[in-house]
Amino acid sequence: MSFKHEKPRVAVFKFASCDGCQLSLLDAEDELLAVAGAVEIAYFPEASRRMQKGPYDIALVEGSITTPHDAELIHQVRRQSKTLITIGACATAGGIQALRNWRDVSEFVRVVYAKPDFISTLKMSTPVAEHVPVDLELRGCPIQKEHLIEVIAATLAGRRPNLPTYSVCLECKRRSNVCLMVAAGTPCLGPATQAGCGALCPSMGRGGYGCFGPMENANAPSLAERFYTLGATQPEVDRAFRSFNAWAWQFRKVSEEVHQQ
Amino acid sequence: MRKKQYRLERTHLNSLLKLLREEGYQTYGPVRGELAMEWAPLTDVGELPRGWTSAHGPAHYRLENRGGESLFGYRNGPESLKKFLHPPRARIMKAERNGGAFRILEDRPAAAKRAFLGVKPCDVAAVAALDRVLLNDRYSDDIYQANRAGLFLIAVHCTECAETCFCASSKAGPQAKTGFDIALHERLDGAMPEYFAECGTAAGAALLEKTGAPPAPPEWARELADACALAAGAQQRKVDFSSAAAVVERNYDSPRWDDIARRCMACGNCTQACPTCFCVNFEEHSSLDLQTAERHRVWDSCFTQNFTYIHGGSVRLSTKSRYRHWLGHKLARWQQQFGSPGCVGCGRCITWCPAGIDITAEFEWLKAGAPAAI
Numbered sequence: 001m002s003f004k005h006e007k008p009r010v011a012v013f014k015f016a017s018c019d020g021c022q023l024s025l026l027d028a029e030d031e032l033l034a035v036a037g038a039v040e041i042a043y044f045p046e047a048s049r050r051m052q053k054g055p056y057d058i059a060l061v062e063g064s065i066t067t068p069h070d071a072e073l074i075h076q077v078r079r080q081s082k083t084l085i086t087i088g089a090c091a092t093a094g095g096i097q098a099l100r101n102w103r104d105v106s107e108f109v110r111v112v113y114a115k116p117d118f119i120s121t122l123k124m125s126t127p128v129a130e131h132v133p134v135d136l137e138l139r140g141c142p143i144q145k146e147h148l149i150e151v152i153a154a155t156l157a158g159r160r161p162n163l164p165t166y167s168v169c170l171e172c173k174r175r176s177n178v179c180l181m182v183a184a185g186t187p188c189l190g191p192a193t194q195a196g197c198g199a200l201c202p203s204m205g206r207g208g209y210g211c212f213g214p215m216e217n218a219n220a221p222s223l224a225e226r227f228y229t230l231g232a233t234q235p236e237v238d239r240a241f242r243s244f245n246a247w248a249w250q251f252r253k254v255s256e257e258v259h260q261q
Numbered sequence: 262m263r264k265k266q267y268r269l270e271r272t273h274l275n276s277l278l279k280l281l282r283e284e285g286y287q288t289y290g291p292v293r294g295e296l297a298m299e300w301a302p303l304t305d306v307g308e309l310p311r312g313w314t315s316a317h318g319p320a321h322y323r324l325e326n327r328g329g330e331s332l333f334g335y336r337n338g339p340e341s342l343k344k345f346l347h348p349p350r351a352r353i354m355k356a357e358r359n360g361g362a363f364r365i366l367e368d369r370p371a372a373a374k375r376a377f378l379g380v381k382p383c384d385v386a387a388v389a390a391l392d393r394v395l396l397n398d399r400y401s402d403d404i405y406q407a408n409r410a411g412l413f414l415i416a417v418h419c420t421e422c423a424e425t426c427f428c429a430s431s432k433a434g435p436q437a438k439t440g441f442d443i444a445l446h447e448r449l450d451g452a453m454p455e456y457f458a459e460c461g462t463a464a465g466a467a468l469l470e471k472t473g474a475p476p477a478p479p480e481w482a483r484e485l486a487d488a489c490a491l492a493a494g495a496q497q498r499k500v501d502f503s504s505a506a507a508v509v510e511r512n513y514d515s516p517r518w519d520d521i522a523r524r525c526m527a528c529g530n531c532t533q534a535c536p537t538c539f540c541v542n543f544e545e546h547s548s549l550d551l552q553t554a555e556r557h558r559v560w561d562s563c564f565t566q567n568f569t570y571i572h573g574g575s576v577r578l579s580t581k582s583r584y585r586h587w588l589g590h591k592l593a594r595w596q597q598q599f600g601s602p603g604c605v606g607c608g609r610c611i612t613w614c615p616a617g618i619d620i621t622a623e624f625e626w627l628k629a630g631a632p633a634a635i
């Protein structure tokens with residue numbers, strides 16, 4: 001890849017989110033110096049007051065689209081960015097706030113805000129890819145900072161980044177973990193979830209929460225069946241799939257089926 | 262010449278471990294972890310899982326304490342010796358920029374001397390299967406070679422099988438016939454276990470001689486064969502490997518594959534737990550300053566999309582095609598490729614499949630066109 005400027009210009013944008021993914025970038029203290037040396041941070045309100053105008057070589061977009069203003073702004077971001085990378089479960093799947101997609105938002109607004117008239121919000125929290133074309137997704141709640149660095153390193157080298165799309169189970173087995181579902185009967189979302197966390201939860205004796213969203217070829221209905229076999233109740237199975245990546249279609253579909261039962 | 266056979270007690274087993282360590286081996290044995298049996302460093306037979314066993318079924322494993330003095334009544338845990346011989350992740354190259362050129366920094370695999378006490382016959386056979394692929398094929402893998410050269414195997418014959426075992430079908434067990442340095446039969450008729458020991462190699466013979474153990478009574482060899490035959494006869498699961506190629510070929514379009522794909526999650530656990538699945542992927546890494554690059558080798562699985570990625574896309578997009586490939590390779594095509602089955606019958610893929618898919622039941626279904634009896 002060649003860049004117009006000497007270093008690729010990177011911008012970081014935020015929509016509806018908790019900032020955790022941007023913080024992953026800031027958290028990469030040692031690497032950050034190298035990142036700052038390798039790229040030009042042109043726009044990153046979280047980290048610097050310097051806000052340069054586009055166009056940008058790489059836009060990192062955090063957060064889901066939840067307001068009419070967001071829905072417009074994301075098109076501007078797209079127009080100004082050569083490569084658009086969504087980071088985190090909010091941007092890639094709608095986030096935990098997508099739970100409202102099954103409810104009446106206007107009612108929430110009435111209950112929560114003293115002056116509901118000032119609130120302008122969309123009915124749904126949706127992923128960025130439902131609004132504009134996305135070049136690459138970095139999954140996770142939050143993302144792994146190593147993935148962000150890997151994407152930047154790969155971009156600089158003009159190679160494909162190493163980002164797994166297979167199951168968490170492969171990472172789990174590589175770490176010599178004993179499978180919790182088989183050996184302890186603990187429900188785990190690992191077999192339907194994209195790798196990337198390094199099987200963090202199973203390594204600590206807890207079933208996976210599905211932070212990285214559905215894997216390639218995810219078979220969520222089969223996993224839901226397994227949860228029932230292990231004795232999980234319908235609300236438990238429902239909650240397992242309705243979390244950070246609830247609106248990702250594979251998880252959405254299975255949780256809606258659970259609801260219909 | 263008749264092979265020398267010995268009568269060992271617990272203390273002799275400890276002598277074996279001690280002698281091996283004196284020869285520079287790290288000694289390992291089956292040790293009870295929190296949830297399952299694992300291979301761990303072992304310096305005294307007191308660390309063996311005395312009285313412990315485990316219950317096995319599709320997607321089911323539970324440690325169980327049944328008491329008694331047996332040291333080797335344990336059943337296989339999720340891991341075989343594969344991870345020691347063919348590690349899950351290894352750096353195979355590092356390169357450094359050097360002005361306009363670049364320099365390759367060699368990574369020679371470190372030779373390790375490891376001795377394992379209490380290896381089940383199926384896992385001994387699995388090492389032979391890996392040898393065939395990674396050592397004795399058109400090229401040999403230098404990481405595997407370095408680990409394999411320093412391997413010392415003390416097998417334990419099986420006189421009881423787990424519910425998921427089917428080594429009688431693959432002929433890998435329950436009695437180990439070859440591939441070990443020493444093989445033990447744990448005899449539980451007395452108050453304390455005794456061990457019938459045979460050597461499989463000169464190194465094994467020399468070591469047994471050094472323990473100073475007395476010779477075994479002549480009838481012990483027959484008693485071992487009888488006990489293993491009894492265990493073999495009790496195995497519920499069976500696979501007729503001689504018919505596998507025909508069954509797999511005939512069933513290419515069977516609706517059974519769709520049924521399996523409804524259950525299979527393409528998670529790859531079966532391939533990772535399998536002691537003979539050897540597939541790997543290669544990853545390139547480069548530093549942010551573009552001064553260094555590394556190449557890593559990582560365990561892969563034929564259940565991933567990337568596995569069959571070629572220019573333009575993946576060949577096997579559906580889970581159905583991946584399971585069909587996997588079963589076909591393990592039971593049938595491996596025989597055509599390497600001369601013996603790729604499955605030793607250890608049952609791990611059945612136990613550790615989180616969907617509880619049973620390769621023997623699926624094979625029976627395909628063979629008979631109807632569900633198997635179990």
Ligand code: SF4
Pocket residue numbers: 168169170172173177178179180181182188189190191199202207208530615
């Ligand atoms: S513990 Fe979870 S992630 Fe690990 S192998 Fe089992 S199901 Fe997969």
Ligand code: SF4
Pocket residue numbers: 531534535536537538591603604605606607608609610611620
């Ligand atoms: S295919 Fe299954 S039973 Fe056969 S060797 Fe592999 S894990 Fe064991």
Ligand code: SF4
Pocket residue numbers: 336337381382383384419421422423426427428429433434435436605606607608
């Ligand atoms: S498959 Fe055979 S050799 Fe392996 S543990 Fe079971 S009985 Fe023993």
Ligand code: SF4
Pocket residue numbers: 524525526527528529530531532564613614615616617618
């Ligand atoms: S057969 Fe079982 S372990 Fe193997 S990929 Fe399918 S669900 Fe996973």
